Amino acid sequence: VKYSGYLEHADEPFCTNCTTKLPRLMKLGEDITLRGLEIGLLTMKKGEVARFVFTPVYAYGQQGCPPLIPPNATVLFEVEMLDFLDSADSDAFFALTAEQQDTFPLQKVLKVADTEREFGNYLYRKQCFEGAKERYKRAYSILGRSPSSVSEQCQIDASKLLVLLNLSVTYLKLEHPDRALMYGEKALEIDHRNAKALFRCGQACLCMTEYKKARDFLVRAQQIEPFNNDINNELKKLA
Numbered sequence: 001v002k003y004s005g006y007l008e009h010a011d012e013p014f015c016t017n018c019t020t021k022l023p024r025l026m027k028l029g030e031d032i033t034l035r036g037l038e039i040g041l042l043t044m045k046k047g048e049v050a051r052f053v054f055t056p057v058y059a060y061g062q063q064g065c066p067p068l069i070p071p072n073a074t075v076l077f078e079v080e081m082l083d084f085l086d087s088a089d090s091d092a093f094f095a096l097t098a099e100q101q102d103t104f105p106l107q108k109v110l111k112v113a114d115t116e117r118e119f120g121n122y123l124y125r126k127q128c129f130e131g132a133k134e135r136y137k138r139a140y141s142i143l144g145r146s147p148s149s150v151s152e153q154c155q156i157d158a159s160k161l162l163v164l165l166n167l168s169v170t171y172l173k174l175e176h177p178d179r180a181l182m183y184g185e186k187a188l189e190i191d192h193r194n195a196k197a198l199f200r201c202g203q204a205c206l207c208m209t210e211y212k213k214a215r216d217f218l219v220r221a222q223q224i225e226p227f228n229n230d231i232n233n234e235l236k237k238l239a
Helices: 035-041 088-094 098-102 106-125 129-141 150-173 177-190 195-207 211-224 229-238
Strands: 002-007 049-054 075-080
Touching: 035 049, 035 075, 088 106, 106 129, 106 150, 129 150, 150 177, 150 195, 177 195, 195 211, 195 229, 211 229
Parallel strands: none
Antiparallel strands: 002 075, 049 075
């Protein structure tokens, strides 16, 4: 969120994060603890801008917060909701022991993995690649359970494939092509004709100056998607 807090009759905010180009992710109840803000944010949609007036009981109480906030102060907050992610199920899952996690229904496990991947995608878009990598790894760590049917295996593999592709491109951004190649090859074990996985492996090999392997991967990717500009441009770079 972007926010600014004002006292009555004040032109300048007593607190704001609007000077930050990319506000960091904050967690309700941990990073945001003002009662009124917690309640207000839960009513908002993505992209919404709102003004909230908080009486002392929803703000800083009878004591205030010296020296900035006087006792019994009513405050105004201007808030813009940029984005949000619901991590309640994920937090609850990772608070369990490994034994308890193993008893979780598969659909809930897949939902938790998807939430962690969404967190990773958010951090990746913000170019926080180290944080994105950790989220993707958390997602991958819970997808190793043994399936009870072919249908379950397909669902697990579909979820794994997305995470492995994310890990591969993130390690490329982190300049660890050997790890990018490893996760790309794991993705190919699930789907040997996945053009994106072949492309990532080709990129990784190119970074490691393993030109023959890079060409093999990229040509296979091109055969599957002959009009993909990224693949064709990578082959030109290789040439």
